[in-house]
Amino acid sequence: xKTVSVQDAVAMIPDGATLMIGGFxxxxxxxxxxxxxxxxxxxxxxxxxxxxxxxxxGIGKLVDAGLVSRTIASHIGLNPETQRQMIAGKxxxxxxxxxxxxxxxxxxxxxxGGVLTPTGVGTLVEEGKQKIEVDxxxxxxxxxxxxxxxxxHAFLADYSGNLSYVLTARNFxxxxxxxxxxxxxxxxxxxxxxxxxxxxxxxxxxxxxxxVTKG
Amino acid sequence: xxxxTIIAKRIARELQSGMLVNLGIGIPTLVANYLPDGLNVFxxxxxxxxxxxxMAEEGMEQPFLTDAGGRPVxxxxxxxxxxxxxxxxLIRGGHVDMTVLGGLQVDAKGHLANWMIPGKMxxxxxxxxDLVTGARRVIVAMQHTAKGKPxxxxxxxxxxxxIRPVDLVVTxxxxxxxxxxxxxxxxxxxxxxxxxxIANSEAExxxxxxxxxxxx
Numbered sequence: 001x002k003t004v005s006v007q008d009a010v011a012m013i014p015d016g017a018t019l020m021i022g023g024f025x026x027x028x029x030x031x032x033x034x035x036x037x038x039x040x041x042x043x044x045x046x047x048x049x050x051x052x053x054x055x056x057x058g059i060g061k062l063v064d065a066g067l068v069s070r071t072i073a074s075h076i077g078l079n080p081e082t083q084r085q086m087i088a089g090k091x092x093x094x095x096x097x098x099x100x101x102x103x104x105x106x107x108x109x110x111x112x113g114g115v116l117t118p119t120g121v122g123t124l125v126e127e128g129k130q131k132i133e134v135d136x137x138x139x140x141x142x143x144x145x146x147x148x149x150x151x152x153h154a155f156l157a158d159y160s161g162n163l164s165y166v167l168t169a170r171n172f173x174x175x176x177x178x179x180x181x182x183x184x185x186x187x188x189x190x191x192x193x194x195x196x197x198x199x200x201x202x203x204x205x206x207x208x209x210x211x212v213t214k215g
Numbered sequence: 216x217x218x219x220t221i222i223a224k225r226i227a228r229e230l231q232s233g234m235l236v237n238l239g240i241g242i243p244t245l246v247a248n249y250l251p252d253g254l255n256v257f258x259x260x261x262x263x264x265x266x267x268x269x270m271a272e273e274g275m276e277q278p279f280l281t282d283a284g285g286r287p288v289x290x291x292x293x294x295x296x297x298x299x300x301x302x303x304x305l306i307r308g309g310h311v312d313m314t315v316l317g318g319l320q321v322d323a324k325g326h327l328a329n330w331m332i333p334g335k336m337x338x339x340x341x342x343x344x345d346l347v348t349g350a351r352r353v354i355v356a357m358q359h360t361a362k363g364k365p366x367x368x369x370x371x372x373x374x375x376x377x378i379r380p381v382d383l384v385v386t387x388x389x390x391x392x393x394x395x396x397x398x399x400x401x402x403x404x405x406x407x408x409x410x411x412x413i414a415n416s417e418a419e420x421x422x423x424x425x426x427x428x429x430x431x
Contacts, residue, residue, distance in 0.1 A: 024262040024299070025285030027278065050299070051339075077338025078285070086337070095337070098261065099303030099345035106300050119307060119348045122378030125340075155279075167290070168262045169279040171299045202298075 001161030004210045009184050010036040012210075013149055018046040020105065020147040020176040025051055025078065026058025028169030030153040030186040032212065034061045046070040048105070048147055050098060050172055052082040066090070072145070074098035097125060100142050102175055107144035109178025114143040150180035154203065156196055157187040161205035164196050177203045184210045216431065218387035221404055222356050224249045224431040225385050226315055229354060230256050234312040235305070237261060237346060240284045242356040243315035259311060261302050261342045266294025283342065306342065307349035314350035316343060318357040318384070320371045323418035325380030325393035327355055328373035340376065347377035359386035360415050367391065367398065367416040388412050390429055397421050402429040 010033060013019070023029025037045075038061050045068050052073060053060040062068050063082050070092040076082040085091040096104070103115045116139035120126050130141040152173045155166035163185065165173060177183050185208050216224075219242050227249035230236065237259045238244050247269075250256060258267040260282040267282060268289035276287035290296075305311055320328040327347055330340040347353050360366060367384070384391040389412045390402035399421040403412055409426055 024283075025281065027262070027281050027285065051341075073339065075339040075341040077336075077341075083337065095339040097340050097344040098299070098342040099307050099349075102299040102303055117307065119345045119377075121348075122375065123344065124374045125344065165298075167277065167280045167296050168260065168264050170296060171263050174298050175300050 001205055001208045002210055003213050004184075005215065006032050006036045006186075006212050009033065009210055009212050010040050010042065012182070013037070013042055015042055016044045017042070017149060018048065018147045020145075020150040020172075020180055021047055021049040021059055022150075022152045022171065022173035022176050023049065023053070023058055024168065024171040026053040026060070028153050028165070028171050028173055029053065029058035030151050030184075030212075031058065032186050033151045033184065034058060037062055037067065038065045041065070041067070043067055044069045046072070048072045048145055050101065051075045052079040054079050055081050063091075070094070072096060072101070074101050102172060104142050104145040105172065105179045106175050108146045109175065112144055114141050116140070117142055145179065147176075147180040148182065150176040150183045152177050152183060152185045152203075154185060154187045156189050156191055157185060157208070157211050158191050158193045158196050160193050161185075161208035161211055162196050162201040163187070163203035163208065164200050165202055170202070174203045177207050182209045183207055184212065186212045190214065218358055219245060221387050221429070221431050222385050225390065225429050226354055226356055227251065228430065229313065229383070230254055232256065235259055235265065235310060237306065237311050237314040237350065239314070239316040239343070239346075241317045243317060246315055246356070259302070259305065260288070261306065261346075263297050263299060263302050264290065264294060266291045303342070303345050306345045309349060309351055311346070311350040313352040313354065314346045315354045315356050316346060318355040318366065320366050320368050320373050321355055321357075321381065321384050322368050322371045323398045324396050325382075325398070326371055326378065327353075327376045327381050328371040329355075329376050331374055333374070343376050347381065348379050352383075353379070353381040355381050355384045357384070357386055359388040359412070365415055365417040367418045369418045388415060391420065399423070400426055402427050404429050405431070
């Protein structure tokens with residue numbers, strides 16, 4: 001784990017990058033990284049996230065600034081700007097059932113090619129996918145997702161990079177922290193090693209490439 | 216009593232002690248307000264919480280404690296939090312005893328459509344497809360008609376949420392279940408006749424000899 005300023009963290013991200021971004025309606029989204037992506041005007045991004053929050057908040061800031069060319073998400077209903085850009089053909093949107101989305105990310109981080117899920121069988125979601133029968137029940141093969149960068153927010157990081165999360169701000173964060181080539185983390189508090197008890201570490205330090213410093 | 220209250224109160228009667236229950240946004244959320252006294256039910260928010268309590272009082276909101284609609288809620292004693300993979304493992308894995316969702320259409324076999332209107336409204340399915348596919352019992356809370364048009368149809372015209380049929384539909388006019396795969400009128404709302412329900416449904420309903428009035 002290396003520490004990095006928010007400016008240098010975002011400078012590593014090229015235009016056209018694929019980003020996994022933690023958070024659920026911006027709760028648990030690394031807000032400082034969103035602001036800096038906008039300031040550095042990183043364009044043509046592919047965003048993999050549960051949702052696009054709402055205008056002016058979380059991932060919504062990237063959408064407002066026109067930085068996102070493709071979104072893979074489970075829900076965009078609370079962000080009219082995402083819907084407007086999708087209808088105008090400015091942004092491609094792949095809608096994925098929420099449980100399938102998180103399992104595709106998990107598979108990507110855990111070395112699996114994909115998962116078999118009953119969700120979506122017989123609906124629009126099954127179009128173009130392999131249907132596989134196991135013990136007489138039908139499942140869809142949903143393939144793994146990977147990203148260039150995972151942008152994660154946690155509650156605590158210790159000096160070595162161990163992470164713990166708080167309440168419903170955990171959501172997609174620990175799963176995404178495993179599924180990208182480079183994992184960048186912002187936190188509410190950086191604390192001495194030992195303050196997060198081993199049993200309370202949710203994301204172990206070796207998964208964290210860059211911890212964004214305060215300031 | 217307004218339509219939403221009738222629906223929420225009737226569905227609250229389906230709750231049993233010890234159940235793990237997921238309530239969708241809208242009318243389903245209201246069901247928690249009518250939890251019968253003395254009943255201990257665990258409410259799940261699919262963003263990663265079991266033990267969801269009432270909305271937080273103004274000035275007492277915790278920004279990292281929200282429900283699946285992003286609204287500040289409280290957590291009850293004994294609450295637990297977890298990531299989204301665990302949350303949907305609970306849902307798909309059959310650990311959620313009951314879910315209550317809104318609906319756009321339900322057909323004669325119990326198929327639900329509630330996630331998009333092609334060309335008009337494409338919000339995304341969120342957790343709805345997983346919930347309808349995986350929860351042990353699926354209850355739909357909706358108005359019986361939309362702008363005077365029936366929502367209980369012979370066949371859904373909108374894209375389905377799941378091919379798994381729902382268990383119960385509660386509207387402001389009726390309670391409908393699907394024994395033997397056919398929409399069957401179980402109860403009528405206070406002041407609503409069997410004829411009214413039939414007139415406001417496109418699906419052909421099976422009507423037993425005696426249809427009791429909904430208790431709310």
